[in-house]
Amino acid sequence: MSEEEWKSLFPIGTVFKSPLLISGSSVKNSIGPLVFNPVPTSLTRLFSSQSLLPSLSPPSVLNLPRFLLTSSSVVPSTSSSVASLFGEQQCCSDPPSVLRYNRLQCLPCPNSSSVVVFFPTGPNSDHVGFLVVSSNGSGLDVQSDCSNDVFSVESELNYQIFGIAVNPTLGFVDDSCVDIGFLLAYTMYSVEWFIVKNHAIGSIRRPSVSLVHMGSKVFKTCSVVHACWNPHLSEESVVLLEDGSLFLFDMEPLLKAKNYNANANLKGIKLKVSWDGLDCSKKVKWLSCDFSWHPRILIVARSDAVFLVDLRENECSISCLMKIETLPSSLGEKEQFLAFSKAGSDGFYFSVASNRLLLLCDIRKPLSPVLQWTHGLDDPSYVNVFSLSELRSSPGNSMYKVASESGYCIVLGSFWSSEFNTFCYGPSPPALDQSISSRSSKYFQSLYAWERPSNLILSGRECPCSSCLTRQESLKDAICEWVEWQQKKEIVLGFSILDNNLSLPFTGQNEYGSFTLVRLMSSGVLEAQTYQASWNSLKKIDVVHKESLNLNDYLLYGWLLDDKYRFTRRYIYFNFDYLMGYLNDKLDEVVDSFMRKYSKDSLCEQSLSLEVHEVLCEKIKACGFDRLRSTPALAVVFNDISLPSSIQEIAFRKLWASLPMELLHFSFSSYSEFLENKNTVSIEFLSVPSLHQLPPFMLRDPSNRSNKWSHKVPRTENIVGPVLPLPILLVLHEFRNGCSKLEEEGVGKFSLEAEFREQYDEIRSAAGEMAVSPFEPKVDDGPAVSLGDDREYVSAESQKPKNFVSFHPFAFNSRTLYNTQGNLTNCANVFDSLIFKLEGKEASSEKSENNASRELYNGLCPVELEFNAPLMDFGSKELKAYDMLKRQLLKWEDGFDAYKEFRSKI
Structure with missing residues (x-):
């Protein structure tokens, strides 16, 4: 070289x-x-x-985990798990x-x-x-x-x-x-x-x-x-x-x-x-x-x-x-x-x-x-x-x-x-005096x-x-x-x-x-x-x-x-202090800071309108609770299960029903109260259903209104809600019982995470006692809570024995922990196990004579079905079509080995 x-x-x-x-x-x-x-x-x-x-x-400046977080409701751990399936991500910029x-x-x-x-x-x-x-x-x-x-x-x-x-x-x-x-x-x-x-x-x-x-x-x-x-x-x-x-x-x-x-x-x-x-x-x-x-x-x-x-x-x-x-x-x-x-x-x-x-x-x-x-x-x-x-x-x-x-x-x-x-x-650089040899080179x-x-x-x-x-x-x-x-x-x-x-x-x-x-x-x-x-x-x-x-x-x-993008843009700004407080398990501090600016008595002693009071009392009482009950029985909460529900859903339903009427009023109101302030953003909530359920009322009809009220869709006076999330109501309940623990020396800080974990353990233990698990051992071997020991008042309907199934879908076999930034739901298996009520033979006797048409659906699936729809009488043509569809369903069930095995174990 x-x-x-x-x-x-x-x-x-x-x-x-x-x-x-x-x-x-x-x-x-x-x-x-x-x-x-x-x-x-x-x-x-x-x-x-x-x-x-x-x-x-x-170009997209959000990597895949960040995109999943900002465009959907998945939690960080889930978004990271999904993104990992696609391998190494390229530079987002x-x-x-x-x-x-x-x-x-x-x-x-x-x-x-x-x-x-x-x-x-x-x-x-x-x-x-x-x-x-x-x-x-x-x-x-x-x-x-x-x-x-x-x-x-x-x-x-x-x-x-x-x-x-x-x-x-x-x-x-x-x-x-x-x-x-x-x-x-x-x-x-x-x-x-x-x-x-x-x-x-x-x-x-x-x-x-x-x-x-x-x-x-x-x-x-x-x-x-x-x-x-x-x-x-x-x-x-x-x-x-x-x-x-x-x-x-x-x-x-x-x-x-x-x-x-x-x-x-x-x-x-x-x-x-x-x-x-x-x-x-x-x-x-x-x-x-x-x-x-x-x-x-x-x-x-x-x-x-x-x-x-x-x-x-x-x-x-x-x-x-x-x-x-x-x-x-x-x-x-x-x-x-x-x-x-x-x-x-x-x-x-x-x-x-x-x-x-x-x-x-x-x-x-x-x-x-x-x-x-x-x-x-x-x-x-x-x-x-x-x-x-x-x-x-x-x-x-x-x-x-x-x-x-x-x-x-x-x-x-x-x-x-x-x-x-x-x-x-x-x-x-060329030299001033170049020789012939240098020029030739x-x-x-x-x-x-x-x-x-x-x-x-x-x-x-x-x-x-x-x-x-x-x-x-x-x-x-x-x-x-x-x-x-x-x-x-x-x-x-x-x-x-x-x-x-x-x-x-x-x-x-x-x-x-x-x-x-x-x-x-x-x-x-x-x-x-x-x-x-x-x-x-x-x-x-x-x-x-x-x-x-x-x-x-x-x-x-x-x-x-x-x-189509040349219209004037108007921006509305929202305060997410409560959301950040919840994610970091500091919601009580945020609420306490807010309440110091206002009179606590005026917030906690706000009068309950008679209309809302009567509707909520009727719903709670129809599900098996009286007005004076402070803590609902687990049997009543399980009796309210109308669809396959996770442990978290059942625990939240129990917490909702345990709140006093004074606090429920903060979450259920009428549209007239929202429309008093004309500058408020148009808000949409679902009406409280007529079907007897525990709050927050899972089965409801979809709304029939648009973004703004008009003469085509007139304003209704129905009771709507919830308009406040459950975590805020739980913190308000804590203030109502003994004011803020932040003001007491030597008392531990109120933690929503600990409150939720306690409810999950209670529901998990009750499920292990009441529900059968076809393919898995029972979920938890912690301290069991016997439903027979609950001697408080329970309605006659809720005291009847019910059969439940705790089912773990195969899609959840990874048992991924669902965590938020504040670890508020850092409990395994609160989402991946579904609990539902089996259809009982006595279901038909409990129904009224007007519900005779609904008995046609008995025996089609192991889940007890409830309908929130007007009654209709079946004629000969409808019954003929029904019989044909039923035969097809039974034929599919007989040919599906996994379903047959599932039915044989429950």
Whole structure:
């Protein structure tokens, strides 16, 4: 290995002074300034339209566990368990795939000072739009359509445009127009080809440009990764698919036949490229492709390697130019290539960027990078190489002309993160007196990095001072996690560097050269700005110093412009102090803090309306309790089971029935009480049912009202509720019995968790005594509570023996603990065991004569059925249909072994 090759193995930036880095004052006189700063006074708005706004689907910033928590009522442990089934989750802040590409492409118009600017437009970014930018001597003009909007191709692509590529050419000329170039636009599953025509030829008028659709190709089995034009044969293009397949399309037959059909499905040639033996596993990702120095030699990049594909012979030859394994192992196992671009016009060099390194490679020296930098950017997705003469055009001093013509600049960055850096390189600085031998050796000399990388303020309006940067990061952190900061900040979606004849007039000294950049902003603005070559980066931009301290709302996502979202938004804010107190087992402290602001007597001694009092008393008494009972009997609670219920549901029902009437009034009221305050949000509650049940009344009819009362759905005076949750009522009950334990010294803190756990244990023990378990042993072997020892008053109906079944569904075999943040329900098996009442033979005798039709359903299932529906008499047709359905059900039961086994054990 030669000395120069050995030096190239050191990444520029990892050591104080890298071996292949040319830096310092001694070489500045040969290279010139390599920092490019925006000129704030040159900022020019060229065009503004809603058609320039991107139509993007916002990326999800919530990982799967967080999404489950925010979009459903599952508890954290369950959401984490479900998310773990899907394996390792990807980064939640990945940018949309369409923002990984430059959305702006420019095609110069020959023999004129104009350029055609292309970009995606339309409601789904599925149209090709364009504007014509021309120089008028004192500035830039924009030519738009007759309605002062962007030009747009009428044909609609089937999918959202991911990328646009142009290829200039001076093709066929007739009496009316001339072909000035080709354009292709690729989506996820299709590619569209166009001819760009200029209808204003042979005159001094500005260009009159149109696009003629040549045809398309839809790939139904695999998505498109990249598409590019052949710089050697302008009519050819190549398409790279997600599985590594390559297709070559030649437009020359269409051009000769002049048979353009927008609906034509073009047939390309699938190149005979076999990736067998090159480790094409599902983990690798294909990135891009481009033509090398020959029209039949391609460079193809993927996430782990870069290949040279030689198609000059009958059989394809593939060689590896760069592997991710050749990079230093200290970078980590997750290092992969992210962006690729050809470097220079000769086709021998290319640049490729990984997570941490930027490499410049030569196809003549495989597996050995010519230069490598540590770029310090976050997931760069865009890379391009410009000649230094483009960036330092029209200098007032020709001292650095030789360096500009031999040097190059790599622009690397990400449109999503709005960070771009420039990396300059070239041969060793030319000496003043060169010998013949030294001049002849220029073809064999090594390339060097010219100075260290510098930041490129692509938006042109960001102040780089430390206070502004710190403020920006603080504002980003303050944004809600489900809101992307790109929605609050104007970012660049695409850019292009204009030719020298299109540059903005430069006011001031242009000693070292400059360039004019046209860019597309996320606010729907097309603008231009001049960048000047300087020795040092800007420390502060006074013009935008104050503006950069704010984050405004920008419409990054075009779907927000839909008419249905243009109504005035009104926000209602809720106080979740009680919810947070409950989750952290501090609800008593929150309630106590609230009650200190008001009179406790006025809260605890609020009068109970006679109507509500009578209705609740009737419900409680009908279920087997008298008004004076303070603690309900377990037998009565079990007798109220009408549907399969979990231990938690039964325990909560017992707690509800044990509350005194004075507190039940806080949870059951009428709508008239809610409507007294007209500013209150429209509230919806279910009415108390007529069927005898214990609170909170599980079986109820659905509501028949809308969001607001109207003449079609008049307001009712029914008793509704509960309007307050059970935990708050339990805390109020604790205050009512002995005020707050927080005020008593030496007394333990009231804990809802302990109260619930005590009730769960009691219900679990009673279930073990009263209910049979067909497939499992009894749930708990703790201290049993005998229902026979309960000698308080119980109605005659509730004293009759009932049979119950404790059933554990197979789906709950994991026995996952259902925990909340405050561990309020940190008790196993309070959800996964269902208890239900068996249908007894005496059920028919207990029913009235009017319920004779309901006895038809006896024996159909082991659960005792109750109906909350009006009675109806069955006629002969109904009975005939019933008998047919019953036979089908019995036939299914006889053929289902698991059900037969279950019925035999209960």
